[in-house]
Amino acid sequence: MPIDQQKLEKLQKSGPRRVGGARLKQKRSNRDAEADDTKLQATLQKFNVQTLTGVEEANFFKDDGKVLHFNRVGVQAAANYNTYAFTGYAQEKNITDLIPGILPQLGAENLQFLQQIAESLQKNPDALNALKNQNQEGAEAEDDSEIPELVEGETFDKDID
Numbered sequence: 001m002p003i004d005q006q007k008l009e010k011l012q013k014s015g016p017r018r019v020g021g022a023r024l025k026q027k028r029s030n031r032d033a034e035a036d037d038t039k040l041q042a043t044l045q046k047f048n049v050q051t052l053t054g055v056e057e058a059n060f061f062k063d064d065g066k067v068l069h070f071n072r073v074g075v076q077a078a079a080n081y082n083t084y085a086f087t088g089y090a091q092e093k094n095i096t097d098l099i100p101g102i103l104p105q106l107g108a109e110n111l112q113f114l115q116q117i118a119e120s121l122q123k124n125p126d127a128l129n130a131l132k133n134q135n136q137e138g139a140e141a142e143d144d145s146e147i148p149e150l151v152e153g154e155t156f157d158k159d160i161d
Contacts, residue, residue: 040085044076044078044083044085047078047080047081047083048078048080049076049077049078049083049085050076050077050078050079051074051075051076052075052076052077055073055075056072056073057069057070057071057072057073058070058073058075058086058088059098059102059105060090061095065094065095065116066092066093066094066095067092067093067094067095067098067102068090068091068092069090069091069092069093069098070086070088070089070090070091071088071089071091072088072089073086073087073088074086074087074088075087096120
C-alpha cells in the first residue's frame with residue numbers, strides 16, 4: 001500500500017493529536033478570584049491568624065523604585081508562624097507620587113530613593129512649589145476642622161437651656 005508523503009508529514013506535524021477515535025475534551029480549570037480567596041482564608045485560619053485593626057494603608061517598596069500601595073488594606077497576623085497577610089487592591093505607583101505622606105515610612109534602606117527624590121525636586125522647581133502648596137493646603141484644612149469660629153459677644157449658654 002503506497003503512503004502519501006504529504007499526508008504523512010501533515011499527520012506528524014499535528015503532534016500528539018489523535019486521528020480517529022472518540023473526541024477527548026480538554027480539561028479546563030474554572031478558578032476565579034473568590035475561590036482562591038476562600039482557599040487562602042481557610043489556610044490562614046489553620047494558623048490561627050488575628051486581624052489587626054487600625055491599619056489604614058500599607059506600602060511595599062520594590063527594588064526598582066516603585067511602590068505597591070494598598071489604600072484600604074486588611075492585615076492578618078500569625079505571630080507564632082511569622083506570617084502576615086495583606087489583602088486588598090494594590091496599586092503600583094512611583095515613590096514620588098506618594099511623597100509627603102510616605103517620608104516617615106522610609107528607612108535607611110531607602111536612602112537611595114530619598115537622594116533621587118531630592119535631586120529631582122532640585123531640578124524641577126515647579127514640582128517643589130506644588131509639593132509646598134499641597135502641604136500648606138493640607139495644614140489649613142486640618143486647622144479649620146479643629147478650631148471652631150467664635151463670635152465676640154455671643155455665648156453658647158443660651159443653647160443649653
